[in-house]
Amino acid sequence: MLTLCGETSEPIWIDFASRITWTQELRATVNPMGEIPVLEEESRKLTQTAPILLRLSERFDRFGGWNEAERFEVLRWLFWDNQKLSGFMASYRFLRIFSKVADPAVLTWQRRRVDDFLGILEAQVGKRPFIVGEESTIADLSLCAYLSFPADETGYDFAETHPHIDAWLSRIAHLPNWQAPYDLLPGKRLPRFRVGPRLSGRFCQPSKGGFLEVGSYVLTTQSGRRKQVEMWV
Numbered sequence: 001m002l003t004l005c006g007e008t009s010e011p012i013w014i015d016f017a018s019r020i021t022w023t024q025e026l027r028a029t030v031n032p033m034g035e036i037p038v039l040e041e042e043s044r045k046l047t048q049t050a051p052i053l054l055r056l057s058e059r060f061d062r063f064g065g066w067n068e069a070e071r072f073e074v075l076r077w078l079f080w081d082n083q084k085l086s087g088f089m090a091s092y093r094f095l096r097i098f099s100k101v102a103d104p105a106v107l108t109w110q111r112r113r114v115d116d117f118l119g120i121l122e123a124q125v126g127k128r129p130f131i132v133g134e135e136s137t138i139a140d141l142s143l144c145a146y147l148s149f150p151a152d153e154t155g156y157d158f159a160e161t162h163p164h165i166d167a168w169l170s171r172i173a174h175l176p177n178w179q180a181p182y183d184l185l186p187g188k189r190l191p192r193f194r195v196g197p198r199l200s201g202r203f204c205q206p207s208k209g210g211f212l213e214v215g216s217y218v219l220t221t222q223s224g225r226r227k228q229v230e231m232w233v
């Protein structure tokens with residue numbers, strides 16, 4: 001939102017993967033709700049994306065809708081997104097991509113819920129260019145957030161499964177100053193490997209399926225010898 005408004009901001013990387021949001025220190029000093037994102041504004045720390053978006057929309061007089069009916073729609077979709085689409089998509093992506101202990105039954109259940117929510121979004125953006133009408137609003141920015149990650153992270157190839165969502169995401173990506181998440185956010189994309197390094201002519205699969213991460217692995221060669229390898233991108 002700040003970037004779309006032509007504003008500069010300084011991103012601060014935090015070690016989310018190490019569960020920093022679970023620490024008392026973060027809750028005492030940054031956000032008692034134990035969540036990111038946080039927008040620091042003149043030493044005030046603002047949290048929860050929907051009120052942050054509303055505040056920025058008011059401040060910059062952008063993306064807020066043109067009349068009362070549109071502003072009501074913006075609120076309606078923001079609330080829906082927080083509870084439903086982004087709410088589920090965020091944890092689905094996290095469990096699917098980053099968790100080593102994701103229960104397949106939970107993933108299946110989440111996927112079914114996300115499928116349903118995407119169907120609702122597909123119908124909405126099939127009828128109008130943006131969520132509430134002809135122009136983009138913060139409802140679009142909220143709803144597109146988790147859908148703007150690469151397909152191997154979302155688990156959806158929208159061009160195949162949801163052509164209206166795909167076209168809507170493309171309209172958003174063409175807004176002046178738009179930047180995709182990995183161009184905007186600090187930190188590195190987690191490297192993921194569908195197959196590991198070749199050893200003795202074989203591909204090494206991670207023991208429980210899923211993806212290998214950079215680090216140190218013990219591999220067993222065809223001759224049965226164990227070998228320590230480091231994996232880098």
Ligand SMILES: N[C@@H](CCC(=O)N[C@@H](CS)C(=O)NCC(=O)O)C(=O)O
Nearest residue numbers: 021034035036037047048049050082
């Ligand atoms: N409703 C919140 C959701 C924020 C949220 O869930 N953030 C995740 C990271 S994307 C988080 O901090 N999770 C920490 C946790 O669940 O322990 C918002 O819109 O800001």
